[in-house]
Amino acid sequence: MNELLLRELVPAVIGVLVRRGADFAAAEDAVQDALVEAVRVWPDDAPRDPKGWLVTVAWRKFLDSARADTSRRHREVRVEAEPVPGPVEGADDTLRLYFLCAHPSLTPASAVALTLRAVGGLTTRQIAQAYLVPEATMAQRISRAKRTVSGVRFNQPGDVATVLRVLYLVFNEGYSGDIDLAAEAIRLTRQLAARIKHEEVAGLLALMLLHHARRPARTTPDGRLVPLAEQDRGLWDTRMIAEGVDVLQAALARDRLGEFQAQAAIAALHADAQTAEETDWVQIVEWYDELVRLTGSPVARLNRAVAVGEADGPRAGLAALAELDPSLPRHTAAAAYLHERDGDPVTAARLYAEAARAAPSLPERDHLTRQAARLNARLRG
């Protein structure tokens, strides 16, 4: 049995323990312990019923730690060895865990960590490595998160929008080290989409697939960013794009537009173009108009200005940009790009260099510095 299949069982097993009377925090710990044992024992002695095995072992771990707890507190052992009668599995424990782990009382970082552990079945060490913090720090982040939601009823319905924000955060973190967080976010969103019929869940899944399909083309092997227009489209994963487009079309057909569907539609239009020149910028601007209407987001307005520059020419793009707050992230980079397209390499080079100094990430800084260097070399030559 591979690790992924094992991890898929985690939320349901936590659900069984909670249903039998364990509190969420203790159940989650017990299932982690059982996972560790499964990884140790299964290669030599794989159970016929993996889920049943996990439930049995996790329940035993839970009882052990509950007994240790109560005896530490010099109290009578109240937890019975036999599970209380009741449904073995609830309507959808996995779905409930998504809501609990994204509960609005949690900070985004806590919700992310808890979701990756309790829904994703990752170990604390794996999550710590993915976020480049010590394991002890991540362990504390997770146990605090569990304390925060300890008063929340397990079967309390939640808001799907909060879950989507958490999954989107995981996706956007990308990948560093062994754990590919973008792939993990897709797996978790796919699992959610299979459980709940909701246009925005589908919209987010489509958005992730359409972006992920282009990942091999987005950076060079040495880590340089490749702008969309210069990407080798032969490297795009056409099957993943086709799946993303299918998921999106099914969602749009239900006629309840949301921000993730609008973003996915923009990504789909990019993915649909065989060459950069064939991109349907007019439609992309229309989708950005929808996105701005739905979210009012300044980032969406900024991206819209760049798209206007492609659809109606750089002057129109610069005019749209002039209406926005110049302190917006990437405003200077967008201005540099539009000025170059407008035939003003002097201004563009200056703005690229300025944008590089303010860039929030190393790959972006390098990319913008290289743009400035390219123009400066041309101006000298």
Next chain:
Amino acid sequence: MAKYLLLKHYRGAPAPVNDVPMEQWTPEELTAHVQYMRDFAARLESTGEYVDSQELSPEGTFVRFDGEGRPPATDGPFAETKDLIAGWMVIDVETYERALELAAELSAAPGAGGKPIHEWLEVRPFLGGACTVTE
């Protein structure tokens, strides 16, 4: 979450309010200071915000490549170097405001007379990796 470096300087930062050099503190004041730093780091670990901390010796030498087949060229240490890093702490926090709050707390470590040093710490954001959705 975003990572920040809290930089402590031997020299180069503006003078702290409680500016008595460490070698003139009492042993109890030194113990209290060290304990404060430890407690601070332990508390950050418990809030899930601690990443790393290190202290540097004041000695330092500049090194550069001096040509193929030659040993590295060295220079210094320079007594007059304007800016000298003493150590750092790396934190992983939800907001910039939180980074400032923690730096201020660290700057309140007790010094001579058990009073806060009010030393100036420099807060520097890390450059992160690229996020996936940028177009």
